[in-house]
Amino acid sequence: MNCKEALDVVSEALDETLEESARREFLEHMDRCSACRTYVEQIRVSVQALKSLPKSGRPNGRRAEIIEAYRKKFR
Amino acid sequence: MNRMNGNEVAAGVPTPEAVLLAKLRAGDEAAFAALVDGLNCRLQALAATFTSSPALAEDIVQETWLGVIRGLDGFEGRSSLRTWIFSILIRRARTLAAREARRAGVVSANGAAPDQEEWDLGRGRVGLWEAAPEPWTLDTPEQVVQGLEALEIVRTALDGLPESQRQVVLLRDVEDVPASDICNILDLTETNMRVLLHRGRARIRRALDLYLREGTRPATAHTPVQETR
Numbered sequence: 001m002n003c004k005e006a007l008d009v010v011s012e013a014l015d016e017t018l019e020e021s022a023r024r025e026f027l028e029h030m031d032r033c034s035a036c037r038t039y040v041e042q043i044r045v046s047v048q049a050l051k052s053l054p055k056s057g058r059p060n061g062r063r064a065e066i067i068e069a070y071r072k073k074f075r
Numbered sequence: 076m077n078r079m080n081g082n083e084v085a086a087g088v089p090t091p092e093a094v095l096l097a098k099l100r101a102g103d104e105a106a107f108a109a110l111v112d113g114l115n116c117r118l119q120a121l122a123a124t125f126t127s128s129p130a131l132a133e134d135i136v137q138e139t140w141l142g143v144i145r146g147l148d149g150f151e152g153r154s155s156l157r158t159w160i161f162s163i164l165i166r167r168a169r170t171l172a173a174r175e176a177r178r179a180g181v182v183s184a185n186g187a188a189p190d191q192e193e194w195d196l197g198r199g200r201v202g203l204w205e206a207a208p209e210p211w212t213l214d215t216p217e218q219v220v221q222g223l224e225a226l227e228i229v230r231t232a233l234d235g236l237p238e239s240q241r242q243v244v245l246l247r248d249v250e251d252v253p254a255s256d257i258c259n260i261l262d263l264t265e266t267n268m269r270v271l272l273h274r275g276r277a278r279i280r281r282a283l284d285l286y287l288r289e290g291t292r293p294a295t296a297h298t299p300v301q302e303t304r
Contacts, residue, residue: 010276011269011272011273012269015254017254034207035207035208038207038208038209038210039208039280041210042208042211042280042283042284043276043277043280045211045219045220045283046229046276046279046280046283047248048219048220049220049226049229049279049283050229050233050244050249050276050279051220051248051251052220052226053226053229053233053249054226055116055117055249061133062133062136062137063111063112065137066137066140066141067107067108069140069141069144070102070104070144071102071104073102073144
């Protein structure tokens with residue numbers, strides 16, 4: 001696997017969905033290429049940051065209407 | 076024949092999702108309100124990928140909940156409840172955003188300017204080997220995810236992604252929806268989904284890279300849209 005091929009499968013590698021043989025080739029490439037190693041590590045941290053984003057936000061202005069619609073269904 | 080899935084009782088033990096679904100179908104208002112409160116801002120974020128109008132995004136979310144209320148009895152549990160709700164949103168969003176775009180005479184509501192992708196399938200990372208990435212000087216990668224400012228950078232970069240990348244990254248990384256479900260609800264082939272996901276992730280990395288190495292903050296992706304409706 002060269003750099004180009006390794007980068008094509010970065011997301012699969014990080015999501016651990018690579019097939020065994022591809023995974024082995026990917027890891028071998030990572031062992032010998034420090035540029036790819038740095039890049040993949042940074043993508044991994046970026047994904048980690050995305051997963052850590054707060055999921056709260058401003059309250060829904062239409063909450064009462066939505067709950068009322070639900071209530072009506074069971075009236 | 077008895078069909079088993081994640082929302083039915085397996086070996087006599089109902090899953091938490093099956094319990095929730097039973098409550099929702101029985102008219103348990105508190106359970107429904109908790110579902111709305113837990114998911115609403117996340118639906119809002121997904122709706123915002125289809126339109127730059129906050130009012131239209133609210134319409135999309137409201138219609139999604141109405142769709143959920145109507146569809147509860149017919150929900151077959153082929154995906155998780157959350158994925159099902161996301162899929163309703165995406166169908167409603169496409170219809171409403173297209174209608175709005177026709178009304179406003181614009182082709183697409185995508186506010187992000189197309190620029191050169193950092194990565195393309197089969198082409199590698201554009202320009203990577205002219206300048207190899209420099210390591211970030213962090214004691215631990217967790218520093219990034221713990222820093223509020225860095226998370227703000229990530230949020231801004233996410234908001235600035237082209238809409239199709241933003242949808243995939245939001246669903247996959249922020250919401251942790253399984254890749255196969257994303258292909259289904261966004262109507263994407265696996266390859267397309269993977270390309271969009273990785274392009275989006277590459278842009279997030281680039282924003283973090285600029286911030287961590289040079290202290291550069293990305294420009295705010297969206298200027299507030301004046302309310303006209």
